Amino acid sequence: MKPEIILTARGHAGTMATLRSEFTCHLLFEASDEEAFFRKHAGAVRGLATFGPMPVDGKLMDELPKLEIISNFGVGVDAINLDDARKRNIIVTNTPDVLNDCVADTALALVLNVLRKFPQSEVYLRAGNWAAKGPYPLTTSAGGKTLGILGLGRIGEAIAQRAQACGMKIRYHNRNRKDVPYPYDPDPVSLAKNSDVLMVVTPATAETARIINAKVLDALGPQGYLVNIARGSVVDEPVLLRYLQEKRIAGAGLDVFADEPRVPPEFFTLDNAVLFPHVGSATVETRKAMGDLQIENLRLHFAGKPVKTRVA
Numbered sequence: 130m131k132p133e134i135i136l137t138a139r140g141h142a143g144t145m146a147t148l149r150s151e152f153t154c155h156l157l158f159e160a161s162d163e164e165a166f167f168r169k170h171a172g173a174v175r176g177l178a179t180f181g182p183m184p185v186d187g188k189l190m191d192e193l194p195k196l197e198i199i200s201n202f203g204v205g206v207d208a209i210n211l212d213d214a215r216k217r218n219i220i221v222t223n224t225p226d227v228l229n230d231c232v233a234d235t236a237l238a239l240v241l242n243v244l245r246k247f248p249q250s251e252v253y254l255r256a257g258n259w260a261a262k263g264p265y266p267l268t269t270s271a272g273g274k275t276l277g278i279l280g281l282g283r284i285g286e287a288i289a290q291r292a293q294a295c296g297m298k299i300r301y302h303n304r305n306r307k308d309v310p311y312p313y314d315p316d317p318v319s320l321a322k323n324s325d326v327l328m329v330v331t332p333a334t335a336e337t338a339r340i341i342n343a344k345v346l347d348a349l350g351p352q353g354y355l356v357n358i359a360r361g362s363v364v365d366e367p368v369l370l371r372y373l374q375e376k377r378i379a380g381a382g383l384d385v386f387a388d389e390p391r392v393p394p395e396f397f398t399l400d401n402a403v404l405f406p407h408v409g410s411a412t413v414e415t416r417k418a419m420g421d422l423q424i425e426n427l428r429l430h431f432a433g434k435p436v437k438t439r440v441a
């Protein structure tokens with residue numbers, strides 16, 4: 130008998146095929162009547178494969194009395210209430226490490242694109258402006274600038290390596306100082322003050338909600354840039370929008386937003402922002418590796434073995 134699991138959203142084709150071959154999968158995202166869906170499957174479901182921002186809280190866990198494991202596709206588990214899971218002895222797993230390089234590539238791309246305005250310069254060329262109006266205006270170099278990393282974990286370290294290859298200097302702030310060769314700042318405001326580009330990599334938790342606020346943006350200042358590849362919730366988005374409109378910071382590179390996939394349309398008219406549709410880990414290779422790890426955790430658990438990447 131294959132263990133029964135619920136899938137909250139559609140994974141990529143390979144992940145879906147493997148999940149379906151090893152487990153009896155119930156597809157929540159295809160259910161037209163969620164109540165009826167839960168009535169039908171709740172009694173037998175032992176696992177939840179989660180994808181994306183759908184909240185998984187105690188209420189949902191209580192609807193699934195046999196739930197043993199929540200296996201998330203992605204490193205960020207902010208959509209899952211970890212306290213509620215812990216209280217119910219439900220294991221939560223995620224997919225760390227396999228996405229570090231890809232997300233760090235995206236972070237560096239945002240730094241370069243926002244400083245050098247490559248996307249805007251391409252639009253300029255395609256509009257025929259090069260020949261008509263002359264060269265694209267000069268932009269800002271990355272080399273020699275300081276990148277302040279808020280949340281120097283495994284992804285942050287991969288970003289630091291790449292940024293150093295571009296000649297950038299690194300500083301950081303974490304709750305606890307680390308044994309790394311980079312200068313430490315005791316809080317986000319000091320980090321912003323000492324940085325040309327503030328890179329937000331910190332996980333989204335109750336403590337980090339809107340940690341990037343007016344004070345931090347004031348410290349970053351009119352020559353400073355913000356890059357966010359973490360979660361939209363760590364930034365006070367309306368304040369950021371206003372600071373970009375009023376040029377109170379120089380620019381922003383954003384891969385994440387507060388209410389994805391909805392992005393406030395006021396962002397679309399900004400010349401000093403580069404906006405990506407949450408593509409941090411979105412390559413075929415990385416998404417496959419993430420799916421494989423998500424499945425491996427389910428497989429190990431249902432074989433009675435310890436999972437590979439349990440969330441602490």
Ligand code: 8YV
Pocket residue numbers: 180181182202203204205206228407409410
């Ligand atoms: C994915 C992510 O876009 O790992 C994460 O936390 O944000 C991304 O890699 C997301 O998990 C897709 O569901």
